[in-house]
Amino acid sequence: MNGELPxxxxxxxxxxRDRVxxxxxxxxxxxxxGVPMREIARRARVGPATLYRRFPTKQALIDEAFADELRACSSIVRDGCADPDPWRGLRSIVSEVTELNAGNQGFVDAFTTAHPDAVDFAAHRAGMLRSLAGLFRRAKEAGELREDVVLEDLLLMLRAGRGLPAEAARRFGALALEAFRAGPAGSPLPPPARFPELVRAGWTPR
Known part of the structure; x- marks a missing residue:
């Protein structure tokens, strides 16, 4: 029992910590x-004392939240690039990164604007791009990618999907990635996104 309690x-x-x-x-x-710490504690369903014990200042919380964001992005790219099937790895990266961006893009933009020198973004991006370039090369060698597709196309796709709702981001990423593929399209697409203006007009996906 004593060993189980700790x-x-x-x-x-x-x-x-994860909820906070x-x-x-x-x-x-x-x-x-500028959101108050007490509001963060309420959203996380923890007491203020628990919040401040783990993160004594808001800046400490902001820094750790952003570090977690970078770790999540790095983990997605690392796992996708480690997949022995390069097309499957590329699909997983596009799906997960677009969803990550959809959920937290506002925070990333706010952080990078307020703290432009807090993180070596150039080094982070360079590491990601080296890994993605290797995955792209493997996918081409396996005959999965069109010959005229380049790495910049992937970055264009990821950038174009920023700011979309998660549902729409998944759909957009899958549609765009199919345009990269050599030969006939074969991967199933996620369910179509529901846009509020279409729902209000009574339109339903067919």
Whole structure:
């Protein structure tokens, strides 16, 4: 029993941390970096004391939330590039990065505007691009990509999908990636996005 209690406490602390960071990223995306700490605690369903014990200042919370964002992006690219099937790896990167951007783009924009020198973005991007270039090369060698598709096309696609709702971002990424593929399209597309203006007009996907 004594051994189980500290393990449960550690698990609870990790859960609290994850909820706080998820709530912070969501609120920073919605309202900017000025959102009060108490509102973050309410969204995360933790007490203010728990929040401040883990993150004594708002800046510490902002920095950790952004570091988590970079780690998530790096992990998506690393896992996709490690896939022995390059087309499957490329699909997973596009799907997961577009969804990540859709959820937290407002926060990323707010952070990079307020703290342009806080992170070596050039080094981060360079590492991501080296990995993606290797995956692109493998996909071409496997005959999965059109010969005229270049890495810049992938960056264009990811940039064009920024700011879309998650549902629309997944659909857009899948549609755009199919245009890269050599030969006939074969991958199933995600469900179509529901745009509020079309729903209000009574339109339903067919």
């Amino acid at each position: 393990q449960k406490l550690r698990s609870d602390a990790r859960d609290n 960071l998820e709530a912070a990223r969501s609120l920073f995306s919605e309202q900017g970096l």
